[in-house]
Amino acid sequence: MKANFEVAHVLRQHWKEVEKYPQINSWQLRVLSALRRCRTEDLGGHVDACTDCGMMRISYNSCRNRHCPKCQGKNREDWIAKREAELLPVPYFHVVFTLPDTLNQLAMHQPKAVYDSLFEAAWQTVACFAKDSQHLGAKAGMIAILHTWGQTMSLHPHLHCIVPGGGLTKKGTWKTAKSKGKFLFPVKAMSKVFRAKYVKALKSRINPDKELINVLFQKEWVVFAKRPFGHPKAVLEYLGRYTHKVAISNHRIVDIGQQHTTFSYKDYRQGAQKLEMTLDNLEFIRRFSMHILPRGLVRIRHFGILGSSSKQATVPLIHRELGIPIPEKEPRILEIYNPRYCPCCQKESMVSIQRLPKRGPPKSNLPKVSAQF
Incomplete structure (x- = not known):
């Protein structure tokens, strides 16, 4: 299930301030920039269409950064x-x-x-x-x-x-x-x-x-x-x-305001009791950036x-x-995004029909497609 709030939302909201923030170094800034642009038109993408019902959607590319909550x-x-x-x-x-x-x-x-x-x-x-x-x-x-x-x-x-x-x-x-x-x-x-x-x-x-x-x-x-x-x-x-x-996962973020971000956490000193913490948005970003690992680590x-x-x-x-043989590999049931799944007709019938360059075109310029091709 998609999270209501994301780390990327806070980054986009305060990006100009983040770029000037003295406690965030150039490598951390580069990583944060990738997270901010993940699955947006900034990274380009492709237009998908269903071969069965004709439904269309835009899928933007992922940043694939190891620090990204979405990737x-x-x-x-x-x-x-x-x-x-x-x-x-x-x-x-x-x-x-x-x-x-x-x-x-x-x-x-x-x-x-x-x-x-x-x-x-x-x-x-x-x-x-x-x-x-x-x-x-x-x-x-x-x-x-x-x-x-x-x-x-x-x-x-x-x-x-x-x-x-x-x-x-x-x-x-x-x-x-x-x-x-x-x-x-x-x-x-x-x-x-x-x-x-x-x-x-x-x-x-x-x-x-x-x-x-x-x-x-x-x-x-x-x-x-x-x-x-x-x-x-x-x-x-x-x-x-x-x-x-x-x-922090996006699902733990409870609310993002103009000045503050609230997220849930477990206090293991109180029997793993679930609590909430509110931080200034820039402090939230600073704390997140502390856990960006050095390049190549x-x-x-x-x-x-x-x-x-x-x-x-x-x-x-x-x-x-x-005396125990190596077991045969069992298929795993993956609960992750399936790009071929059509949410309209619920079939695996989505195909890509157009690539979008970085900073993709507005949705109004999407090509028309029939249900059969």
Whole structure:
């Protein structure tokens, strides 16, 4: 269902002010411009007509930007379809690595160093515990997804990770984790290792202030572990919720006025109670822009036995080890926009009959078409 309000509406309403806003850099401005123009005549498009009933419509092109609330549906489904064949027939565990708010200021000025260090430290922490025979004694795998926002679009960098419940030994045999329904490794110990690994990773990229490092070691870092997923397909459902999220979905926006934007959020400190927050429009845009990632930063990464260079060999090997064949790919029912669907006669009979250049012609100049051609 189409949202009543969109991030793009706020951007178009205040674009001249956004262009001059000192806290939005040139890269963020470029991304925001793409979101503002998404599915408008600015990007061109095409005229569609139904071969059955003759109904016509204009379809404008998408910006395809990964930060756009309107462009993630198909990307998400395509990504999940590729992961389906890589699922292992083992329990998966969910762990979240969170950076302390002490690093927020640095994340705003040097986001690539902060976020690359987060990925590196999280994987090194998992790999370190997995390698230890006391915990597992095998090579693990991990898929990590970067989120930088909280429910109110405040800066809250954290990784959502899924880890298979076991690993491959040096002999190439599968070793199942002795988890007994709990997470693979003790989270309090992981938190301390994660902190040390992160500081080391950050120092390898930049020269952080000594006072900042001291404060980081004084803080208690958070590694949150959830119980394992019930079955491998639950992993796909989870990934569908988290992989292609953006800072805020259009459906969460309740109202857009001349000066303020109101949106809904969940307060997890009050039992996930649903509340509303109202922000000045430029503050809303500023908060959204904080979560625009640097150019080229990969926000979904695969590690260990699930790494892109390893999984072609490891996934079939683990299936053979466990005596479970790789399941055949099942067709997914996609709840995304179908360009061939005609809302009038409800048939898949729409075809494109004309391309529209950027800044397309007014609707009154549309060509006439008969129901049959």
